[in-house]
Amino acid sequence: MPIVSCPIPGCDYATPDLDASIVAALLTTHSTIHASAGTGSAAKIEKVKRPTIVAAGTSEDWAYFTSRWSDYVEATKISGKDKVVQLLECCDEPLRKDLTRSSGVSLTTKSEAEVLAAIKRLAVREENTMVARVALHNMRQDRDETVRSFGARLRGQAGICKFNIKCPGCSMDVNYTDEILRDALTRGIADPEIQLDLLGDKNQTMDLEDVFQFIEAKEAGKRSASSLLDSHVVNSASSSYRKTKQMHLKEGQDLCNYCGKKGHGRGAPARVRKTQCDAYGHKCRHCDRFHHMENVCRSRTNLNVSLR
The missing domain is CATH 1.10.1200.30 (Retrovirus capsid C-terminal domain)
Structure with missing residues (x-):
């Protein structure tokens, strides 16, 4: 089959000399390139929202409305009677009724300045x-x-x-x-x-x-000083925790003054010794006193010293 060129003006693409079915497939694939280039996806622009105004507002509300209205007119490029119609549509239903009652005639024949003045008289309450x-x-x-x-x-x-x-x-x-x-x-x-x-x-x-x-x-x-102070507090608390843990660990390795064993400290309080110390409740045979073992009895030590 003869070579077939791309039908798009300005495109130099041409198929090789191949079978007709293959040439058709190549041209179909190549056409997608032109299709995607010609229909580039543009970002969808959201429609400009029309501002609204209600009765009994403040001067601040009115200033905000007029600013929004100017932006709306600039974005939509409306003019003439359409501008007046859209301005009236900015009013909520009670305000629109009051405008119609006060004017007695349709406001669509008025100018934008006249309609704005009429809306302001009803929409903005008197202020001191x-x-x-x-x-x-x-x-x-x-x-x-x-x-x-x-x-x-x-x-x-x-x-x-x-x-x-x-x-x-x-x-x-x-x-x-x-x-x-x-x-x-x-x-x-x-x-x-x-x-x-x-x-x-x-x-x-x-x-x-x-x-x-x-x-x-x-x-x-x-704010920066507060964050820095918070980090110092955390570090200080962590350091205090480590010191306390090390102290308790060291106390656990000391020999008990009452039973001579390790595990519950040198001089643990009675509430701890009651459950953990073997000497609690034991009566020493050397001195006939409770809550300590014979091997740590001080009376026995003193006795040995005096015998020497």
């Missing part, structure tokens, strides 16, 4: 700024909470405190949230030793990120 600020300064780090997680809680609360002031010189709004967060973070640290180190540091002009890094370094150092 001063109460929110007092709550911020009363926040404390939990025992097992990282300083970054505590900082995120602080920033979420600070979002409703409105730390803005107009500059008297240029009338621009100045945001001083980070300065307040730095003070609240210092006040709310759970570890009093780290707090004292921070307050006693010579650099009293640290910004918020510097304070985070200072606390994280101290926490890491204390």
Whole structure:
């Protein structure tokens, strides 16, 4: 059979001059290479989830929703009326009903900004700024909470405190949230030793990120020291155990003062000798006293010394 070339343009593969059935099998096997190359498996991208909003939320909840909504619009590339429809679908059923009742007409004809304003009026409850600020300064780090997680809680609360002031010189709004967060973070640290180190540091002009890094370094150092201390405690306990075991072993090899044998120590207490010492309950024939054998009787020893 003549040589057969691959039908795919740009491919130089050709079969040898073999039997027709073998050539067909070779071409079939070779075609799988093109098939796998042309249908490369791409990673499946998960569908972007639409954010949700409910009534009677906080300003922090609203800020989080608007951030998620912006990400959703950017990812889906929706626009025009579709954007308004999807925005309304973000509301749960009670909030959607209240929107319809308050507007009196369909909101799908409104702009995105108008719908957002209508949702905010119903979804965000009225808040007292001063109460929110007092709550911020009363926040404390939990025992097992990282300083970054505590900082995120602080920033979420600070979002409703409105730390803005107009500059008297240029009338621009100045945001001083980070300065307040730095003070609240210092006040709310759970570890009093780290707090004292921070307050006693010579650099009293640290910004918020510097304070985070200072606390994280101290926490890491204390964790490392704790692990090292734990290993020393374990080693010390192990060493004490070995010493005690060796001492008991040595005591077991000493001759008993009451029976003259090994196994229960030189001067074992009565509760031990009662079960382990042969001399317990025995009456010595030399001195007529109980609980010792004749071969270790001290009266006999003293008698031998006096006879000499």
